[in-house]
Amino acid sequence: MENENAVTVEKLTKSFKGHKVVDQISFNIHRGEIFALLGPNGAGKTTTIKMLTTILKPTKGSIKIFGYDVETNAMKVRSLFGLTSQSTSLDEDLSAYENLMIFSRLNGLSRSAAKVRTNELLNEFDLVDSAKKTLNNFSGGMRRRLDLAISLIDRPQLIFLDEPTTGLDPRTRAQMWATIRTLVNAGSTILLTTQYLEEADQLANQVALIDHGKLVALGTPDKLKEQVGGLKLVLTFKKQTQAAEAKQLLESTVSVGKSSTKQTITIALENVADVTKILNRLAAKQLEVTKIDVQYPSLDDVFFALTFGKN
Numbered sequence: 001m002e003n004e005n006a007v008t009v010e011k012l013t014k015s016f017k018g019h020k021v022v023d024q025i026s027f028n029i030h031r032g033e034i035f036a037l038l039g040p041n042g043a044g045k046t047t048t049i050k051m052l053t054t055i056l057k058p059t060k061g062s063i064k065i066f067g068y069d070v071e072t073n074a075m076k077v078r079s080l081f082g083l084t085s086q087s088t089s090l091d092e093d094l095s096a097y098e099n100l101m102i103f104s105r106l107n108g109l110s111r112s113a114a115k116v117r118t119n120e121l122l123n124e125f126d127l128v129d130s131a132k133k134t135l136n137n138f139s140g141g142m143r144r145r146l147d148l149a150i151s152l153i154d155r156p157q158l159i160f161l162d163e164p165t166t167g168l169d170p171r172t173r174a175q176m177w178a179t180i181r182t183l184v185n186a187g188s189t190i191l192l193t194t195q196y197l198e199e200a201d202q203l204a205n206q207v208a209l210i211d212h213g214k215l216v217a218l219g220t221p222d223k224l225k226e227q228v229g230g231l232k233l234v235l236t237f238k239k240q241t242q243a244a245e246a247k248q249l250l251e252s253t254v255s256v257g258k259s260s261t262k263q264t265i266t267i268a269l270e271n272v273a274d275v276t277k278i279l280n281r282l283a284a285k286q287l288e289v290t291k292i293d294v295q296y297p298s299l300d301d302v303f304f305a306l307t308f309g310k311n
Ligand SMILES: Nc1ncnc2c1ncn2[C@@H]1O[C@H](COP(=O)(O)OP(=O)(O)OP(=O)(O)O)[C@@H](O)[C@H]1O
Pocket: 016, 021, 039, 040, 041, 042, 043, 044, 045, 046, 047, 048, 195
């Protein structure tokens, strides 16, 4: 069942007092991928996660986790995922070791099995040296790693991370990204919510951009960037005359726009694969390109193009 989806969401809707905060959202998460739910404050990310994790009941629509319907198989579904949210209820006066032991026991592990798993997780999440510290002495990064460790006690294949790096400094954020990548390399599927475009760009195989409860874009980060357009190929030639000749040659098939210097031409690309065709055509006419630059729009461009005007 290699191609089976980890998560299938169809026309998911949640209304509070008649007001739709999640509005007919549909998406699939493939096994083994990182899926980012991206959106501005109040877009409906947390509400969506709450429905996926059986905390909230959808008003309409369906959710399947590894093929199990969340409404009719809630118990089974709960055994298949781990959830890390910012509100994980840990005891601040206890140590990381003690918290991990308590949650391991709550997960049904025997005392000896709980000890083994606690030590494994302290190791995996680089918390051995701080295992005896109480949580009120933990840094933000240590706390997030512990939250994540706790949600992984029973080795879930699917992990929900609600804003895993909000408020972390850049270095700690990068460490968290490395941890997330390690989990995926070991076979996990991850859905994370984030307000950081860079995070979605760095980590995600697929991004769902939501705004005012609606899915406004879905695809790989590169596809989304192509969708808002603006993918450009900038070619520099040895001589100005060559640039002019190249412009003439290409104009019939692609759109050649203004360039900052007379030695360069700027081409609006439909997709990256066109670069080879363009270079081959130029080479056939002995038009020597000295520099090639493909300029992608950033995920920021996507975000602003698709959400900004409406907020
Ligand atoms: N229990 C509730 N009752 C009424 N309205 C709610 C409830 N929970 C959430 N909302 C509203 O639903 C909308 C979406 O909230 P949600 O927390 O899902 O957004 P979010 O995308 O996670 O935002 P943030 O990034 O700020 O956490 C908001 O307008 C919020 O006020």
